[in-house]
Structure formats: C-alpha cells, structure tokens
Amino acid sequence: MAARPPLSKGEMEVARELWQLGSATVRQVHEVFPAGREIDFTTVQTYLRRLETKGYVKARLVGRTLVYSSRVEPRKVIGQAVNELVDRLFGGEALPLMRHLIEEGGISDSELAALRQLIDRLESEEPRDAP
Amino acid sequence: MAARPPLSKGEMEVARELWQLGSATVRQVHEVFPAGREIDFTTVQTYLRRLETKGYVKARLVGRTLVYSSRVEPRKVIGQAVNELVDRLFGGEALPLMRHLIEEGGISDSELAALRQLIDRLESEEPRDAP
DNA sequence: ATCCGCCGCGTACAGATGTCCTTGAACAGG
DNA sequence: CCTGTTCAAGGACATCTGTACGCGGCGGAT
Numbered sequence: 001m002a003a004r005p006p007l008s009k010g011e012m013e014v015a016r017e018l019w020q021l022g023s024a025t026v027r028q029v030h031e032v033f034p035a036g037r038e039i040d041f042t043t044v045q046t047y048l049r050r051l052e053t054k055g056y057v058k059a060r061l062v063g064r065t066l067v068y069s070s071r072v073e074p075r076k077v078i079g080q081a082v083n084e085l086v087d088r089l090f091g092g093e094a095l096p097l098m099r100h101l102i103e104e105g106g107i108s109d110s111e112l113a114a115l116r117q118l119i120d121r122l123e124s125e126e127p128r129d130a131p
Numbered sequence: 132m133a134a135r136p137p138l139s140k141g142e143m144e145v146a147r148e149l150w151q152l153g154s155a156t157v158r159q160v161h162e163v164f165p166a167g168r169e170i171d172f173t174t175v176q177t178y179l180r181r182l183e184t185k186g187y188v189k190a191r192l193v194g195r196t197l198v199y200s201s202r203v204e205p206r207k208v209i210g211q212a213v214n215e216l217v218d219r220l221f222g223g224e225a226l227p228l229m230r231h232l233i234e235e236g237g238i239s240d241s242e243l244a245a246l247r248q249l250i251d252r253l254e255s256e257e258p259r260d261a262p
Numbered sequence: 263a264t265c266c267g268c269c270g271c272g273t274a275c276a277g278a279t280g281t282c283c284t285t286g287a288a289c290a291g292g
Numbered sequence: 293c294c295t296g297t298t299c300a301a302g303g304a305c306a307t308c309t310g311t312a313c314g315c316g317g318c319g320g321a322t
Contacts (some may be wrong), residue, residue, distance in 0.1 A: 008309055009249070012219050019206050026270070043311050045270070050309090064317075065270070078220050079235050085216050088143050089209050095230050095242045097213070102249050104210050111226045116250055118233050119243060139279055157299080174281050176300075181279090195288060196299065265322080272313095278309070289298075 004055045004072075012081065013037075014047040015056060015070070023069030137185045137215075138208065144168075144186060145178040145199070154200035214256070 018024060018030050023034075030044040047109060048068050051057045056077070085129040090096040101107065107115075134145065138146060150161050155163075161175040179199050182188045188210070190197040221227040238246075 005308090006289095009215075009219060010310060016220070016222075022207065040311065042270085042313080046311075049272085078231065081216070082218055082231060082235075085212070088140060089147070089212055091147075094238055095245060098229065098232060099211060099249060100209065100244055100251060101229060104206070104213075107225055112250060112253065115229055116227060116247075118230060119247055119250070122243065123231060131304095138276090141280060170280095171282060172299095173283075177281075180301080192300095263322100264299100266320090267318105268320105269316105269318085270304090271317105273315105274306105276312080277311105279307080281305090283302100283304075285319085287299085287320105288303105289296100291295085291297100292293100 002087070006055065006082070006084070007051075008085065010043075011047050011051055011054075011056075012077075014044055015051055015074075015077065018048070018051075018057060018068055019070055019074045023067055025065050030070070108123055135203075138182075138185070138187065141174075142178050142182055142185075142187075142213065143208075145175055146182060146205075149179070149182075149188060149199055150201055150205045154198055156196050156198055161198070213217070 014029060017029050021028060021032060027043065027044045028050055029048065030039070031040050033039055033044070048059075050056065052059050052068070056070070056072050057068045058071045059068050059112075061067075086092055086094055086097055090100075102112075145160060148163050149155060152159060152163060157172065157176045157179055160179065161170070161172050164170055164175070179188065179190075179197075183190050184198070187203050188199045188200070190199050190204045192198075215226055217223060217228055221231075233243075233246075
C-alpha cells in the first residue's frame with residue numbers, strides 16, 4: 001500500500017526516539033539521544049525532515065518551531081524492518097534468528113524465563129488471528 | 132581488528148548465497164538467486180568484487196574464471212548484523228525482538244515447539260561459555 | 263532602538279550503494 | 293580462420309545516507 005520508502009539506519013534511530021517521546025521538537029529529540037551517541041543537532045533535524053517527506057511523521061508549526069509526531073504504527077515499521085532482516089539474513093525463516101539470539105546473543109536467565117512464559121501463553125491461547 | 136567495512140543489504144544477500152554454496156563463480160551465485168529476485172549478472176559480479184575488496188571473501192582464479200569463497204565466519208557477520216538491528220530497533224535488548232517475532236511474525240506450531248526445545252536445552256546446560 | 267547570541271530551517275556535499283554498460287581477452291564451433 | 297559466447301574488469305551514474313554550514317529571525321542586555 002503506502003509504499004513508503006524504507007527507513008535508513010539513522011532515520012530509524014531518530015524515529016525510535018520520537019516514538020518514545022510521542023511528539024517533540026528537533027531539540028527534544030536531540031537531547032534524548034544517549035550519551036555515547038554523538039550526533040549533531042542539525043543531523044537530527046535532517047532526519048526528521050526526511051522522515052516527514054517519506055511520510056513517516058507529520059510536523060506541526062508551533063510558534064516558529066516544528067513539532068513532530070509519528071504518523072505510523074511503530075509496530076508496523078519495526079515489523080517491516082525485522083522481516084527485512086529475516087529475509088536477507090535467514091532466508092525468511094524466523095526460527096534461525098531465534099536460535100541465533102538464544103545461542104549467540106547473551107540472554108540472561110530472567111530473559112529466558114520471560115521468553116518461556118511468552119511461549120506458554122501463546123500456546124495456550126492459540127488463536128491465529130489478531131486481537 | 133579487521134574493522135571490515137559493514138556489508139550493505141545487497142552485499143549481504145550475495146554473501147549469503149555464497150555461504151550456502153561454499154564456493155562458487157559469479158554465474159553460479161547468480162543462478163542461485165530466487166526467482167522473484169531480479170538481478171543482473173554484472174550486479175552480482177560487482178557485489179562479489181566489492182565483497183572481496185572489503186575482505187569478506189577471497190577469489191581464486193580457475194582457468195579464466197574466478198571462484199569465490201568466504202573468508203569470514205558467516206555466524207560472525209550475521210551476529211553483527213543482528214546486533215546492529217537489536218541496538219537500533221530495540222534499544223539493545225534481545226527480548227523485545229523475541230517478543231515481536233513470537234507475537235507478530237507468524238510462527239508455526241512446530242517452530243514454537245522447536246523453540247521451546249531450544250530453551251529447555253539451554254536452561255539445562257547453563258553453559259558458562261568460555262571460548 | 264541597537265546589538266548580540268541562540269535557534270531552527272533550508273541547502274549543500276562528500277561518500278556509500280544499487281545497477282548496469284562497455285571493453286577486451288579467452289574460448290568453442292563451424 | 294572468422295564468429296558468436298563468456299568472463300573479468302572498469303567505469304558510469306543516479307540515489308540514498310550521513311553530516312554539517314550559513315542565513316534570517318527572536319528575545320534579552322545595553
């Protein structure tokens with residue numbers, strides 16, 4: 001449908017922050033960036049502008065400052081990115097990715113437990129449709 | 132160490148095929164590409180050449196044809212890419228990605244079962260992993 | 263009213279990427 | 293030997309990405 005151009009790494013990073021904030025100015029998004037991540041104010045600005053032209057966010061002028069907010073379901077976007085990765089790296093199969101995450105990526109015991117719960121829940125529910 | 136430049140999407144695609152084949156000529160890699168994926172022979176050739184300059188594969192001349200083969204652990208490369216994604220999309224936490232895969236991505240029952248086994252095994256082992 | 267510094271927008275730009283065309287040499291037949 | 297085929301190599305090039313500079317406006321200090 002939308003055929004929105006895919007998000008680049010940087011754009012995704014910024015989009016994530018914006019989703020977290022709900023709606024925010026360039027400055028606000030910029031300030032939220034984690035300490036380790038050096039990034040110029042204007043760079044964030046550019047990303048937000050591009051996100052807008054790509055149709056992922058909308059901007060509203062408040063005073064003389066643009067306030068950005070999302071226009072898409074983060075879940076959808078993330079899902080797309082994940083699928084993309086699964087396709088390219090794992091031939092479209094999710095399980096190998098899971099295996100990788102479990103075996104290679106360091107997962108803590110508590111995470112494992114949580115994961116098990118997830119599976120249990122899904123198995124008991126078993127409805128194939130969306131809520 | 133190596134600080135090999137990261138792989139782009141296209142390069143990754145080709146690399147995957149090559150890993151699958153073990154070692155192959157440009158033509159062989161090109162032919163393996165799935166039906167839906169239109170891609171020119173020379174494009175594959177370019178990717179392989181770039182993969183070589185980036186240090187991911189090595190080429191051996193057989194007759195007058197280059198035979199490419201991997202020079203890195205696919206596991207490593209894939210791991211890097213996955214980590215990359217986890218960082219950018221899930222703030223570095225693997226569990227949310229798992230959740231996403233389980234809840235959003237369609238996982239079959241058998242896959243779920245396999246997943247459960249994976250977890251069981253890992254929980255019983257509890258490896259103190261020391262390479 | 264004037265000047266100064268901060269802010270944010272739009273524009274710019276170099277490097278990476280995706281895709282392919284062209285050239286020239288090595289072959290395989292006819 | 294002449295011709296069509298097959299490759300490796302280069303080079304071309306339009307985009308896409310990452311990152312930043314410069315100019316005009318607003319608000320406070322002089």
